[in-house]
Amino acid sequence: MDYYREKHPGCRFLVSSDDLSFVKRSFGAYTDVLFTPGSVREVDMALLAFCDHSIITLGSFSFWSGYLCGGEVVYPDISAMTSYPFQRTWYQFGQLKNFTPLPP
Structure with a gap:
């Protein structure tokens, strides 16, 4: 989030999760964070597809919401012991130049 706060001062974040109570406990104190209904x-x-940019996790729901939004997409740059579709090599192979790896 700090990456986007520095790059786009005044930006706001829309958080989606299948565990809204967890994300509200984790991010509820931030005044620049809003939450999707989750139902x-x-x-x-x-809603996520209408955002300008995305921060995603390593899953298909995150991937598609980031891909559909079309802006810059940041994702955690981790190495998996086995081939995993949602990691740097997969994004490079797909030539997804708007996907930016960030250290976890």
């Missing part, structure tokens, strides 16, 4: 995943995906 219908298609609504959450649509």
Whole structure:
């Protein structure tokens, strides 16, 4: 989040999760963070797709929400012991130049 706060002063964050109580406990104190309703995943995906940029985790829901939004997408740059689709080599192979790896 600090990456985007520095790059885009005044930005706001929209957080989606299948565990809203956890993310609200984790991010609820930040005044620049809003939360999706979380009750219908298609609504959450649509809301995230309207964002300018994304911060994603290593899963298909995150990937597609970032891909559909079309802006810069930052993801954790981790190495998996086995081939895993949502890591740097996969994004490079797909030539997804708007996907930026950040250290975890």
